[in-house]
Amino acid sequence: MPEQHKVVLVTGGSSGLGKAICGHLAAKGHTVYGTTRKVSEQPINYRLIVMDLGDDASVRHAIHEVISTSGRIDTVVNNAGLGIQGATEDLLPEQATALFDTNVIGAHRVVRAVLPQMRKQSSGLIINITSLAANFGLPYRGFYSASKAALERYTETLSMEVKPFGIHAVTLQPGEYKTNIGSNRIRPAVIGEAYKAGYGRAMELLGGSLHYSRDPVEVARLVERIMGTPRPKTVYYAAHGKQRLAVLLKKLLPGRFFQRLMMLEYK
Ligand SMILES: NC(=O)c1ccc[n+]([C@@H]2O[C@H](COP(=O)([O-])OP(=O)(O)OC[C@H]3O[C@@H](n4cnc5c(N)ncnc54)[C@H](OP(=O)(O)O)[C@@H]3O)[C@@H](O)[C@H]2O)c1
Structure with missing residues (x-):
């Protein structure tokens, strides 16, 4: 058992980063619940429970199961x-x-379902997994960047509102990690003639980047570190090299110059 045994819920515990986080924290002695829309097989050291993020009742039911x-x-x-x-x-x-x-x-449905319990405890930690993509618009993945940027700003506000109750809310921005996210991406039904070449090149680059995608266990270790921090930072990065540098450049460079660099990367 770790010195501070915790009860942890990880949404999306069936695959990729979530699976790694669940497995790692359970191996460290925490009680871990992972969620999935359909349980096909129970893992050895943590429990998968059903939660559909699109369904308020399903989210509430899963949270109730953990607390009860x-x-x-x-x-x-x-x-x-x-x-x-x-x-x-x-x-x-x-x-x-x-x-x-x-x-x-x-994520908001989950937050609404857990906060009453966390306020009752006068403690709690919410880690929202966003992405490095929250920092800039990635060509041909604009809505992904927009959704992760929205979750960043949402968490920033939430953090200030729940701090008086002893609750921390932070974000963790991963770079590229080897998971199943590529196969589950929403795709356009029709690729417009005007964008075919650019889109094709961007997807080639994205596919090729799998070579340097990293082991999800790095993100799991970072989650463990955040859990052990009494006063967590507001944002954590799990990124290296060029990917991490891009975040810094976005802050430092004039917008047009940064976009030029990004377009060079995407040819
Ligand atoms: N991989 C990367 O390089 C990377 C980089 C930056 C950020 N991220 C972020 O990391 C998180 C995890 O992604 P991943 O890469 O590990 O992807 P993944 O391997 O595709 O796993 C996605 C997980 O989300 C769950 N999920 C998807 N839609 C859901 C829904 N409507 N309701 C409930 N659960 C749902 C899936 O569960 P079921 O299908 O079993 O229900 C699955 O466990 C995502 O938020 C992603 O944006 C990933």
Whole structure:
């Protein structure tokens, strides 16, 4: 058992980053619940429970299950999320709405369901997994950047509102990690002729970047570190090299210059 045993809920515990976070924290002796829309097989050291982020009742039911089984809930990692690709003009409003409903409103549903318990405990930690993409508009992934930027600003406000109750809310921005996110991305039904070449090049680059995608366990270790910090920072980065540098350049460079660099990267 770790010195400070915690009850942790990780949304999207069936795959990728969430699975790594669940496995790692459970191995460290915490009580971990991961969520999925459909339980196909129970992992060895943590429990998967059903939660559909798009359904308020499903979210409330899952949170109730954690609290009634473990008596409390110390840490929530809002990790479940979707990707999207496509030229902005090609993507339908319904597709963008579906993305925001999972990546932003889904996290909000979870937050609303856990806060009454955390306020009762006078403690709690909410870690919202955003992305480095929150810092800039990525070509052909604009709605993804927009959804993660929205979750950043949402968390910034939330953090100030819940601090008086002894609750911390922070974001964690990963760079590229090896997960299933690529296969689950929302895609345009029709790729417009005008964007075919640019979109194709961007997707080639994205596919190629899998080579340097990193092991999700790095993110899991960072989550563990945040949980052990009495006064956490507002934003954490899990990124290296060129990806981490881009965040710094975005802050320092004039906008047009930064966009030129980004377009050079995307040829
Ligand atoms: N991988 C990266 O390089 C990277 C980089 C930056 C940020 N991120 C962020 O990290 C988070 C995890 O992504 P990942 O890369 O690990 O992707 P992943 O392997 O595709 O896993 C996504 C998880 O989210 C769950 N999920 C998706 N839609 C859901 C919904 N409507 N309701 C409930 N659960 C839902 C899935 O659960 P079920 O399908 O089992 O229901 C799955 O467990 C996402 O927020 C993503 O944006 C990833």
